[in-house]
Amino acid sequence: MRYMPHTPNEREEMLAKIGIGSIDDLFTDIPEEARLGGLLDLPLHESEMVVEKNFRKLAAKNLSPYSVPCFLGAGAYQHHVPSVADHIIQRSEFLTSYTPYQPEISQGTLQALFEFQTQVALITGMEVANASMYDGATSCAEAVLMACRVTRRKKAVISGNLHPHYRDVTHTTLQFTEFETIDLPPAVTVEERFDDYINSDIACVVVQNPDFFGRLDDLTALADKCHDAGALLVVVVNEVVSLGAVKSPGEMGADIVAGEGQSIGVPLSFGGPYVGLLATRQKFVRQMPGRLCGQTVDQNGKRGFVLTLSTREQHIRREKATSNICTNAGLCSLAFTIHMSLLGESGLTKLASLNHSQAVILAEKLEELEGVELLNTSFFNEFTIRLPMNATTAIEKLGEKGILGGVPVSRLIPDDPDMANLLLVAATETCTTSDMDEFVAALKEVL
Amino acid sequence: MLNNKGRPTQPTTQSEPDVSIDTFTGNKGLELESPLIFEQGVPGRVGVDMADPEPVKSRLGGLERKGPIGLPDLSEPQVLRHFVRLSRQNYAIDAGFYPLGSCTMKHNPRINEKVARLAGLGDLHPMQPTSTVQGALELINSLAHWLKTITGMPAVAMSPAAGAHGELCGVMAIRAAHEAKGESRTRILVPESAHGTNPATAALCGYKVDSVPARKDGRMDMDAFAEKLGPDVAGVMLTNPNTCGLFETDVKKIADMVHEVGGYFYCDGANLNAILGRVRPGDLGVDAMHINLHKTFSTPHGGGGPGAGPVVLSDALAPFAPIPFVTHGENGFDLVEQKSGAAAQSFGRMKGYHGQMGMFIRALAYMQSHGADGLRQIAEDAVLNANYIRVGLQDKLNSPFSGICMHEALFDDSTLKGTGVTTLDLAKAMIDEGYHPMTMYFPLVVHGAMLIEPTESESRQTLDQFIGAMRHLLDKATAGETEYFLSAPLFAPRRRLDETGAARNPVLRWVSPEATDNEDASLSAAS
Numbered sequence: 001m002r003y004m005p006h007t008p009n010e011r012e013e014m015l016a017k018i019g020i021g022s023i024d025d026l027f028t029d030i031p032e033e034a035r036l037g038g039l040l041d042l043p044l045h046e047s048e049m050v051v052e053k054n055f056r057k058l059a060a061k062n063l064s065p066y067s068v069p070c071f072l073g074a075g076a077y078q079h080h081v082p083s084v085a086d087h088i089i090q091r092s093e094f095l096t097s098y099t100p101y102q103p104e105i106s107q108g109t110l111q112a113l114f115e116f117q118t119q120v121a122l123i124t125g126m127e128v129a130n131a132s133m134y135d136g137a138t139s140c141a142e143a144v145l146m147a148c149r150v151t152r153r154k155k156a157v158i159s160g161n162l163h164p165h166y167r168d169v170t171h172t173t174l175q176f177t178e179f180e181t182i183d184l185p186p187a188v189t190v191e192e193r194f195d196d197y198i199n200s201d202i203a204c205v206v207v208q209n210p211d212f213f214g215r216l217d218d219l220t221a222l223a224d225k226c227h228d229a230g231a232l233l234v235v236v237v238n239e240v241v242s243l244g245a246v247k248s249p250g251e252m253g254a255d256i257v258a259g260e261g262q263s264i265g266v267p268l269s270f271g272g273p274y275v276g277l278l279a280t281r282q283k284f285v286r287q288m289p290g291r292l293c294g295q296t297v298d299q300n301g302k303r304g305f306v307l308t309l310s311t312r313e314q315h316i317r318r319e320k321a322t323s324n325i326c327t328n329a330g331l332c333s334l335a336f337t338i339h340m341s342l343l344g345e346s347g348l349t350k351l352a353s354l355n356h357s358q359a360v361i362l363a364e365k366l367e368e369l370e371g372v373e374l375l376n377t378s379f380f381n382e383f384t385i386r387l388p389m390n391a392t393t394a395i396e397k398l399g400e401k402g403i404l405g406g407v408p409v410s411r412l413i414p415d416d417p418d419m420a421n422l423l424l425v426a427a428t429e430t431c432t433t434s435d436m437d438e439f440v441a442a443l444k445e446v447l
Numbered sequence: 448m449l450n451n452k453g454r455p456t457q458p459t460t461q462s463e464p465d466v467s468i469d470t471f472t473g474n475k476g477l478e479l480e481s482p483l484i485f486e487q488g489v490p491g492r493v494g495v496d497m498a499d500p501e502p503v504k505s506r507l508g509g510l511e512r513k514g515p516i517g518l519p520d521l522s523e524p525q526v527l528r529h530f531v532r533l534s535r536q537n538y539a540i541d542a543g544f545y546p547l548g549s550c551t552m553k554h555n556p557r558i559n560e561k562v563a564r565l566a567g568l569g570d571l572h573p574m575q576p577t578s579t580v581q582g583a584l585e586l587i588n589s590l591a592h593w594l595k596t597i598t599g600m601p602a603v604a605m606s607p608a609a610g611a612h613g614e615l616c617g618v619m620a621i622r623a624a625h626e627a628k629g630e631s632r633t634r635i636l637v638p639e640s641a642h643g644t645n646p647a648t649a650a651l652c653g654y655k656v657d658s659v660p661a662r663k664d665g666r667m668d669m670d671a672f673a674e675k676l677g678p679d680v681a682g683v684m685l686t687n688p689n690t691c692g693l694f695e696t697d698v699k700k701i702a703d704m705v706h707e708v709g710g711y712f713y714c715d716g717a718n719l720n721a722i723l724g725r726v727r728p729g730d731l732g733v734d735a736m737h738i739n740l741h742k743t744f745s746t747p748h749g750g751g752g753p754g755a756g757p758v759v760l761s762d763a764l765a766p767f768a769p770i771p772f773v774t775h776g777e778n779g780f781d782l783v784e785q786k787s788g789a790a791a792q793s794f795g796r797m798k799g800y801h802g803q804m805g806m807f808i809r810a811l812a813y814m815q816s817h818g819a820d821g822l823r824q825i826a827e828d829a830v831l832n833a834n835y836i837r838v839g840l841q842d843k844l845n846s847p848f849s850g851i852c853m854h855e856a857l858f859d860d861s862t863l864k865g866t867g868v869t870t871l872d873l874a875k876a877m878i879d880e881g882y883h884p885m886t887m888y889f890p891l892v893v894h895g896a897m898l899i900e901p902t903e904s905e906s907r908q909t910l911d912q913f914i915g916a917m918r919h920l921l922d923k924a925t926a927g928e929t930e931y932f933l934s935a936p937l938f939a940p941r942r943r944l945d946e947t948g949a950a951r952n953p954v955l956r957w958v959s960p961e962a963t964d965n966e967d968a969s970l971s972a973a974s
Contacts, residue, residue: 059567061582271573271800273753331749342494378508
């Protein structure tokens with residue numbers, strides 16, 4: 001087997017050195033009746049060539065969204081990832097290192113984390129960010145737990161326009177704690193009103209911007225209301241490219257930003273691994289979950305970086321930790337950092353502007369179709385349309401024509417007749433004019 | 448003496464130059480520094496070319512950003528060079544021996560990276576119609592089959608994103624199962640030697656953590672365990688093989704005893720590598736066990752993730768598994784994404800979408816490469832290597848627990864007593880010898896613990912050299928060369944770092960020098 005160096009002779013010699021007669025003698029602590037005599041009922045080992053073939057066969061049974069016009073979003077967005085990002089994350093030194101527990105020989109990972117934390121803080125308009133969470137949905141749940149710890153309150157108000165997965169994960173995470181949520185219903189065409197729910201019992205209000213339906217809102221007034229009641233405003237951003245064009249959550253008064261960083265540097269990969277972003281104000285940092293990288297100096301006074309404030313974490317605090325998270329999204333955060341470094345201020349601004357203009361152009365084309373209604377008054381690169389037919393049926397028919405025409409809202413909000421005809425449509429820099437024209441023409445035929 | 452081409456004709460005998468000499472650039476040959484990315488930008492440079500946006504009427508609803516973000520502008524070669532330079536300041540399993548106990552730093556095959564990037568696998572959108580992702584669902588289903596077969600368990604929850612997330616899945620399933628029976632239990636028993644994630648997870652599920660001491664032989668104290676068991680115990684969280692590198696010999700009894708009081712047996716599967724193909728957790732009475740795909744099945748650690756932590760479940764817990772999951776019927780594969788029908792009793796959703804697909808692909812490729820025969824060989828060679836190190840160091844270091852170990856060898860620091868050298872100092876001297884140190888000060892049940900996990904990937908030559916280096920260092924320490932250890936590491940990109948200072952005055956981000964004048968001092972960069 002190509003991955004294991006020992007020859008049978010070496011194994012024998014090593015056993016002799018250990019002072020035992022056979023490999024079986026190494027496993028005598030296992031209860032005798034449970035020891036496996038033979039092999040597991042699985043195929044035997046394969047060459048690299050055969051393995052590659054197996055996976056090519058599996059890949060061929062899928063439709064690559066990069067090979068067809070694709071307008072899918074709903075929290076995961078198709079973007080171009082520069083080759084440099086994927087090249088660097090495959091460097092052995094980044095790919096095959098562990099969590100940087102030995103800072104003297106982990107400065108590469110640590111400095112990159114420090115840069116990641118800074119980039120996340122800058123784009124969200126917050127003061128500090130952690131070294132990543134699993135994904136946007138788990139980051140949202142952790143933000144709610146954090147808000148409860150900061151305010152010492154037990155209730156979180158959840159916007160009806162939060163991505164349903166984020167809401168569900170928050171429910172799951174909170175279900176066995178002393179904390180609870182107040183869930184507002186989806187508000188697709190009307191403005192969501194939080195006034196009746198904000199009071200001195202509330203730890204936080206959780207809103208998404210752009211929201212699940214793509215709409216943008218100025219959250220400044222909501223932030224003020226939260227703060228007047230002693231509550232925090234948690235803002236979820238799952239399309240971070242939008243932050244190149246719109247006011248940052250920090251600017252609008254957010255206290256915690258929970259985000260999904262997939263759009264920057266991370267491939268779609270059928271939903272994971274992605275990279276959860278979590279940013280907040282410096283004064284709340286000791287209630288933050290997850291790893292934090294900090295700047296310091298070495299014995300010679302040279303700048304260096306270490307994991308810090310670990311007294312919040314499970315390996316020190318055990319059951320009193322701020323979270324149980326250990327492994328996070330290290331390599332995805334590196335990919336994010338590289339892509340964001342390539343974009344820079346001018347690149348992120350231009351990418352955001354390009355995404356918005358693509359979406360505006362597509363929205364205008366779709367609006368012209370008879371029976372299609374654009375439900376958003378504002379949007380960034382994704383919007384909701386109402387079709388004169390069931391959206392799932394329409395998407396299946398478009399699929400037969402080789403077009404991934406959007407995400408039916410009912411896939412995420414089922415059993416609600418108001419949602420049956422709603423379709424989420426996203427347009428990024430990856431779609432071309434002909435992609436849009438094909439989509440519009442095909443949809444016209446389907447309707 | 449130099450020849451007429453200016454090349455030396457014989458090795459130099461001059462004394463070595465002082466390595467602490469500063470160079471003009473701060474670089475030293477191949478040791479290349481890179482400032483923070485924020486210190487390298489020039490406004491107007493670009494690292495990504497893209498089309499100019501068509502002029503359109505803004506639909507941003509008046510929410511346009513007004514001020515600058517503060518990101519630096521760089522070109523592609525600058526960014527590439529920056530991160531290449533950073534990468535060279537990292538130790539990595541590809542570069543050398545990484546015996547970090549409990550972390551299973553094994554070889555990461557590159558075919559896994561290749562197939563994870565195939566068009567049609569790495570680029571699938573999670574919300575594509577299921578008819579367009581049949582191969583992806585088949586892949587998840589196939590990985591699930593391997594995991595169930597390896598562990599001898601009837602069900603598996605695929606979506607947890609890492610080991611700790613898997614623990615959360617398992618303990619939530621336990622709590623949901625108790626609640627379905629109308630029972631509200633309050634305590635979870637966790638051995639002292641457990642990973643910190645175990646108690647942290649139990650607390651997140653609303654349980655009181657009751658710690659069970661270890662016996663003199665490194666296993667859980669059965670008397671204390673029996674005493675703590677009762678009708679209010681929801682379950683036990685036991686790592687097996689445990690964090691002392693030992694198989695819990697009473698594991699079946701532990702399972703029986705916890706089942707007898709109506710509790711469940713959660714097994715922390717972090718150390719599954721040691722028992723692949725030799726014993727199936729399902730035959731030991733386990734109800735739930737997470738599997739760190741990034742440990743046992745070699746999906747790369749990536750400097751701290753991403754991981755994946757599927758959880759195998761017994762029949763008793765399977766109905767409570769999180770959504771989503773893959774089903775297979777006449778019309779092919781499908782996804783159950785909502786808490787209804789087959790998932791009516793599910794405790795809910797744990798993350799966005801369907802799980803860590805990128806890790807699933809790599810893990811399945813790893814399993815296919817090994818097959819049933821290779822998987823068993825993994826466990827055998829991993830345990831052989833650990834015992835080879837144990838025996839190679841046993842006259843120099845004290846094993847707190849005698850006898851054969853599993854995949855990792857545990858030592859205490861009694862050899863260092865009175866030398867003025869600590870486990871930490873020894874670890875830093877190992878860095879100078881070109882090794883990543885072992886896990887230190889864990890498990891907590893052993894003083895100055897050194898936990899060495901070689902994995903199956905290492906050759907006998909690597910192990911022999913490591914044993915030699917460790918013996919050399921231990922001789923040095925006991926001979927009174929304390930200063931050598933206190934000043935280590937000398938040859939790493941950084942000397943020891945001021946971790947106390949970092950925590951006392953946290954600087955968690957870069958701030959532009961212009962901004963620091965007006966900002967809170969605690970936010971400012973120190974240099």
